[in-house]
């Protein structure tokens with residue numbers, strides 16, 4: 001048998017490197033990062049800078065969308081088993097937002113405190129002193145509490161703190177991906193779509209704030225016979241919706257509050273455009289799963305439900321389903337991850353009771369709608 005030349009490495013060494021590479025590959029795949037490129041950080045921490053960055057990117061290379069997560073095996077974002085692609089950036093600021101990491105357009109650094117081992121490597125690695133830690137000590141001088149902070153005004157988004165973090169407690173949220181990169185994940189899940197009647201759902205954030213990428217992705221899905229759903233708040237120019245309409249099998253459409261002033265208090269924007277767009281989608285043959293977030297004390301009154309019913313009745317043939325989404329407090333942890341101290345961490349209300357939920361289910365069923373609770 002031919003002998004391998006001795007290069008200073010043993011066969012065991014080659015094998016361990018091979019195993020380590022495989023482990024890393026599966027680790028990244030498990031994390032959903034196999035096609036996402038976390039090292040491609042996006043410049044800009046204002047909307048203007050981001051738009052400029054994205055336009056430059058689009059001029060010089062392939063069209064990309066800014067994505068903050070892709071989740072497979074989702075069963076709540078449309079029919080069957082779905083792959084949900086979360087776009088970054090949203091024009092609304094709902095008080096109860098469950099994914100605050102989706103709100104801002106630029107990519108940003110999140111911290112998962114449970115993974116942090118308080119090694120302080122991130123603080124030491126920061127060239128601008130933007131990442132800081134406040135350490136509380138007991139009477140013997142032993143550290144008992146670490147509070148990390150990041151000064152977004154001085155942070156230059158170099159990513160050195162993320163690179164320094166060995167436990168991946170720090171991670172980038174928001175990566176630019178091409179249609180083909182997303183399609184690789186779609187194709188991987190196609191067997192599950194076929195068996196379950198599922199497909200892709202584009203969500204966010206607000207996916208229709210990136211309409212060209214959304215349309216290109218959905219078009220490719222339709223060419224490959226994948227069912228498509230668009231999860232939208234509806235607060236976008238009609239032209240954005242028109243771009244995706246030919247490639248959208250279903251719209252998951254939020255109706256939060258019929259009183260426009262109250263809608264503005266809850267979400268930061270009035271509701272006229274949202275309602276107008278819903279009617280236009282129906283007139284153009286679109287189909288809906290209407291989503292009603294039920295936020296105790298904010299939009300759950302029967303008066304609001306009656307107004308929603310009256311709005312939906314004329315477009316009833318387009319409404320395949322009403323989904324009632326009772327409030328839960330999951331988003332609070334995510335606000336903390338982002339080091340945000342605004343409304344989201346302070347917003348508190350009780351989840352609605354089962355009786356209250358069932359009363360609303362019956363109300364819409366009596367009006368002839370199919371209703372489910374998520």
Ligand code: SF4
Nearest residue numbers: 126155156158159161
């Ligand atoms: S991204 Fe760079 S400047 Fe910003 S906190 Fe991390 S290391 Fe510091």
Ligand code: SF4
Nearest residue numbers: 116117119120122165
């Ligand atoms: S480098 Fe990572 S693990 Fe270490 S203190 Fe910073 S966030 Fe925590």
